[in-house]
Amino acid sequence: MNETQGMRNQLHDCFLDIRGVKPSEEQIIIVAEEIPSFIKGLAQQWGWFDTEVREKLYLWLESKYSK
Numbered sequence: 001m002n003e004t005q006g007m008r009n010q011l012h013d014c015f016l017d018i019r020g021v022k023p024s025e026e027q028i029i030i031v032a033e034e035i036p037s038f039i040k041g042l043a044q045q046w047g048w049f050d051t052e053v054r055e056k057l058y059l060w061l062e063s064k065y066s067k
Helices: 003-019 025-034 037-046 051-065
Strands: none
Touching (some): 003 037, 003 051, 025 051
């Protein structure tokens, strides 16, 4: 799995957990562009499926998109 697909999978899963609905393709694209650079940097270092990366992505998404 490539880096982009890993990011998309994590965004999908976190978004679904937070919002309770699957994100649209457009939402994934928009949110992917907004991910803070520190999270992207961690993902480049450890991969998108690393626990710390997922936790930081989840918390960021939750603060931005919670119900």
